[in-house]
Amino acid sequence: MGRIGYILLYACLALVAAFQIFPLLWLVLFSLKDNAQIFSGSPFALPNDPQWGNYLNVWQGGIGLYFFNSVWITGLAIVLTVLFASMATFAITRMNWKLNKFVLGLFMVGLMIPIHSALIPLFSMFLSVNLIDNPLSIVLTYTTYNLPITIMILLGFYYTLPREIEEAAVMDGSSINRLFFTIILPMTTPVMATTVIINMIYNWNEFVFVNTFISSDEYKTLTVGIQNFIGQYMTDWGSIGATLVISIIPVLLAFLFFSNKVVEGISSSAVKG
Amino acid sequence: MNKVMSNKLMITLYIFPALFLIAVLIIVPLILTGYYGLMDWNGIGSMTFIGMENYINAIQDGAFWDSAWHSLLLALFSTLSLVIYLAVSMILASKIKGADLLRKIYLIPMLLSSVAIAQLWIKVYNPANGILNTILRGIGIENPPSWLANPDVVLYAIFIPILWQYAGFYILIYYAALKNIPESLIESAKIDGANPLQIAYKIKLPLIMGVVKVTIVLAIVGSLKYFDLIYVMTGGGPSGSSEVMASYMYDLAFSTNNFGYGSAIGFLLLIITLVVTVIIRRLTASKEDIQY
Known part of the structure; x- marks a missing residue:
């Protein structure tokens, strides 16, 4: 050429x-x-x-609180998802039981369904246990709905771990808990990092659960918060712009520092088809 | 070894948290949606069993089919746009310096929330001061359309940010697949005198066909689930011209408190998505890789 x-x-x-x-x-x-x-x-x-005052004004005008809510809800859900997904993946790939393929299939249903189909029953379930307008409903849904994709990313890595490691540990009289928490889990750090990043992006950007389950301003996260906020500032473009920039900075920073992990996570999330 | 790793109590303990959450918060709600669809219910008061009435109404509901048609159109646009992504990936994978940086730049919009994307593009499309109409007026177009307020163009206007958002995602996938093709195959084709277009069409494309099929499924099924972006940008308007299945369901339940009917629509959305997924997989799968 x-x-x-x-x-x-x-x-x-x-x-x-x-x-x-x-x-x-x-x-x-x-x-x-x-x-x-x-x-x-x-x-x-x-x-x-x-x-620069645009940024200061919107931060003090409410965005600071939404940002804080997004941080702790995102963080807590990541920890729970990655822990529960690692435990489940360990049980499915390393332990011996009959229904493991069936349970895995059940988990993978979560990759195919439109979440909106589950929304009305989720709302009524949370309503009946008084979790509507309670951030716990958000943490629980984020944790649960990210489990399937997290398990799928972990799965490939767990299958490649050599059996000899467990055999040696069990020979030495190690319990399952010690084997999992002190040997297996540390070995999966690279793939856990990928799932943490992917979970962070999903949780940080999630909209529909918060929009449906949370009504008080004090619990809203950034995505829903900026919706209301922008409503009040209809004509003040500078403030709207500052709000949007603040909301996208954390994911852009994560991408800047961990771009290879992001690329890896997004590529593996594609296989789900 | 086997005895330790077959300990029923430990297996239960390790699988329980994930299994419990997925069963209670994903599987049960999906089944309940179908059940609530049989009820007349405003979400708060008591339910009245009305049989198949909601489902029959949905099938005769013109607004529902309009929303399904819009979802289908978006699915069609998304699938067609794969051709553009594929072409860009082919260029990107042909020994271009800086390809790694470029594909990361392409990916940036994919990382943003649909709400932020929607708000940004509302500004882009702003009739008076948006960047699009400013540019259009700059090149001499007197009366550029008010994009999101015009029922005839709104769906196309919504598709541009979708294209913008997902471009990097598909390019990333195609790029990775193309980089997996052994260099020797391309070299020997060159020696046989094949030109770059022939190599792209006759050698590269067939070799990554498996990945292309996966992306077709993703594009179509993903389109059927679109919600956030449209909900924020237009709320389905003007007068329903950009309503999709998920936004129609959402409005029924959470704006008009028609939970029973909304559940029926939600259940139909689930069935349509699953049926379309199975059909597309059947159509795109070759004999050896059918798997469910």
């Missing part, structure tokens, strides 16, 4: 990259402007006199 061919191919790829990046670049720019600059100036002009 000639030189011109290569330049054309690069141009195509650069065009796609520009399409993927420009809306975000524009977002960051208008988050630092006031309406006068946004409505009169060129959309890609750098902000003269950047309005």
Whole structure:
């Protein structure tokens, strides 16, 4: 292929990259402007006199609380999901029992179904045990609905662990708990890191459960919080922009530092079909 | 060894948390949806059994079929867009410097919440000050459409952010599959005088067909489940012109308190998704890789 061919191919790829990046670049720019600059100036002009106050205002105006809720709910659900998924994957791949394939099949149902089909019964179940408008309902649903994909990612890794490790440990009189927590679990650190990142992205971005189960402002997470918030700031573009930037910074940071793990996790989540 | 690893109590302890949560919060609700669909129920008061009435109503409900049609259109667009992703991946995988960085840049929108994406694109489409109409006016188009308020274009307008969101995901998958093709195959085709297009179409495409089939399933089934983005961007409007199955169900239950009818729609959504999944898998599977 000639030189011109290569330049054309690069141009195509650069065009796609520009399409993927420009809306975000524009977002960051208008988050630092006031309406006068946004409505009169060129959309890609750098902000003269950047309005950092936009960020401070929205943070103090409620986004700080939503951010905090997102952090602890995301974090708690990650810990529970990865722990329960690791235990279940261990039992399915390493222990001897008849129904293991059946149970695995049951878990995998969770990968195929539209969550909206389960929403109304979930709502009435939580209502009957007083968990509506209680963040516990969110932690429980996040934990549960991420179990299937987490187990699926862990599964491949667990199958490759050599049997000799367990045999040696059991010979030495190690209990199952010691074997799992001090030998197996530490060995799965790389794949656990992948599942943590994937869980973080899913939980951080989740919308419909919070929107359905939580009504008090004090428990809302960022995705639902910014919905209400933006409603009040309908015409103040700078504040809306700042709100959106704050909400996407954590996942962008995670991507910046752990991009290979993110790529790995997203690729393996595709196999689910 | 076998005795320790067959300890029934330990097996139960290790499987229980995950099994309990999935059974109670995924499997039971799915069954209950079908059951609630048989009820006249506002979500709070008592239920009245009305047999198949909700399901019969749903089948005769024009608004439901409109929403199903919109879901189907999105599925069609998503499937067609795979061709673009495949083409980009082919270029990306053909010894391009910086390919790794580029595919990561493409992936960025995929990491954002649908709410943030929807809010951002509401701004992009803003008739007066959005970036799209600013550019269109800049190149001399006098009256660009008000994208999200126009029933004739709203579905297409919604599809652009979907394309934007998922491009990096599909490119990532295709890129990985293409990189798995042994270099020797491409080299020997070149020696036989095949041009790049022939190599792409006759050698690379057949070799990654398994992955392409998986992405077709993902694109179609994923489209049937779309909710967040549309709910935030248009709420299904204007006047139902961008309503999809999940948003229709959601509004029935949580805006109009029609829980019984909403459950019936939810159950139909489940059945349609499962049936479509099985059909697409049958259609795309070759004889040796049928598996359920």
